[in-house]
Amino acid sequence: MAANIRRITSRGAICLATVLAGLASLSCGGPPVGDEEFTLIADSLGDVPMHPDALKVDNLENAHDGSMATRWTSVANMEPGFFVELKFVRPRKVAGLVLNTKPSPRDFPRKFVVEVSRDGNDWEEAAAGGTGATKKGITTINFDRPREVQYVLITVSEAAPYWWSIYELEVKYAE
Numbered sequence: 001m002a003a004n005i006r007r008i009t010s011r012g013a014i015c016l017a018t019v020l021a022g023l024a025s026l027s028c029g030g031p032p033v034g035d036e037e038f039t040l041i042a043d044s045l046g047d048v049p050m051h052p053d054a055l056k057v058d059n060l061e062n063a064h065d066g067s068m069a070t071r072w073t074s075v076a077n078m079e080p081g082f083f084v085e086l087k088f089v090r091p092r093k094v095a096g097l098v099l100n101t102k103p104s105p106r107d108f109p110r111k112f113v114v115e116v117s118r119d120g121n122d123w124e125e126a127a128a129g130g131t132g133a134t135k136k137g138i139t140t141i142n143f144d145r146p147r148e149v150q151y152v153l154i155t156v157s158e159a160a161p162y163w164w165s166i167y168e169l170e171v172k173y174a175e
C-alpha cells in the first residue's frame with residue numbers, strides 16, 4: 001500500500017513539474033479531458049450590453065469544455081462581423097469544424113466565412129460563403145482542402161434574429 005502511494009505521489013510530482021515547465025498535455029497520467037489541442041481565444045462581444053445571464057453564457061471556455069450543458073453565446077442577435085477565434089497549441093492539419101448548437105437549434109450561423117492562419121498575421125479563407133445547419137443544430141464546416149493552421153477565425157456574414165451560440169466546438173483533424 002505504502003509503495004503504491006509513493007508511486008502515485010511521485011507521478012503527481014512529475015506531472016506538476018511538467019505543467020510548470022509548460023509541457024502540459026504530455027503524459028500526466030489518466031486520459032485527457034476533452035481535446036486540449038486548442039483554445040478559444042477571442043470573440044466579438046466587446047461592448048455588447050450584458051444579458052442578466054451573461055456570466056453563465058459569455059464565456060469562451062463554455063464552447064470547449066466537453067459539456068452540452070454550457071455554451072458560449074453572442075448575447076445579442078446575430079450580425080455580420082460577429083466572430084470567434086481559436087488557437088491550436090501547435091500547427092495542425094485541419095479539414096474542418098463542427099459547431100454543436102443542439103440545445104438551442106436556432107442559434108446557428110446562417111452564413112459565415114472561415115479564415116485560417118499559420119502565424120496570426122497572414123490570413124486566407126478556408127471556407128467562404130459557408131452556410132449553417134438547418135436541422136438538429138449541427139453546423140459542419142468543411143475547409144476547401146485540409147490546411148496546416150494554428151489560428152482559425154469564424155465570422156458570421158448574415159444577420160439573424162437569434163443569438164449565436166456554440167455549446168461545443170469540435171475540430172476535424174486531417175492527420
Ligand SMILES: [Ca+2]
Nearest residue numbers: 062067070167
Ligand atoms: Ca460546452
